[in-house]
Amino acid sequence: MARTAPRTGSTPTRDRVPPHPDLRTITLQQALEALVDPVRRQIVRALHAAGEDLPCGVIELPVGKSTATHHFHVLREAGLIRQHYVGTSRMNALRGEEFTERFPGLLEALVAAPEQL
């Protein structure tokens, strides 16, 4: 398979800059479904704490790589992170300000909340 269209010049096989949704199209339902998973919250916390872009690989997660990919995908679709490639690494950044503009106080409350008892 991988029936790529005839390659012309430097166009990558797939879009290496994946689509990022407009925050105005994100529903509260979608945002909460993204944030209810503890692994995804761990990612959000790591990005928030880092304050800079991080490649997927440097965020320690208790799941396999394919599952991690899945989680990053969900976060991107929910408008929580922005992704772009640097070499073979996919860099991730929190879309904190945009998200807060859409859902004021939500991200702040979550990163501030105690994660365990």
Add this chain to the structure above:
Amino acid sequence: MARTAPRTGSTPTRDRVPPHPDLRTITLQQALEALVDPVRRQIVRALHAAGEDLPCGVIELPVGKSTATHHFHVLREAGLIRQHYVGTSRMNALRGEEFTERFPGLLEALVAAPEQL
């Protein structure tokens, strides 16, 4: 079935004041799992808007009665509502202040968030 123990005097069959958890035992995970369901958020919004206790029946929900019971149960277990009986009606109140003490800003952000596009 319904093999109730021999009733003695006025003791109700089941505890008519169901157990309410201490907010300190509620995890963020539990709170979010409760709040991720749109029907349950609808209940929370209704109680928040009413500002007073409401019986289950007066909150219009797009589900059957047994499902509604389930949702109230989940909200109670997550420390979001307090329930007590008045006659055959079960009254529900938001545990807003206690919840906010445990997870500052979370409930506020959710009730303030736009629910649809």
Add this chain to the structure above:
DNA sequence: GTCAAACTTTGATTGCTGTCGTACTTCGAC
């Protein structure tokens, strides 16, 4: 060119959870 690193894609599995209908309980009214 080859190779390894870093992800991604696909397909399968598995467990959870929201839903319902039915039967049951409790209470107030009569």
Add this chain to the structure above:
DNA sequence: GTCGAAGTACGACAGCAATCAAAGTTTGAC
């Protein structure tokens, strides 16, 4: 007492979402 209203309990079922392993893609280094 009987009856209806308001919920609850109990299975059962269906759909979804998290997970993994295996194979594939893309890039930079050599």
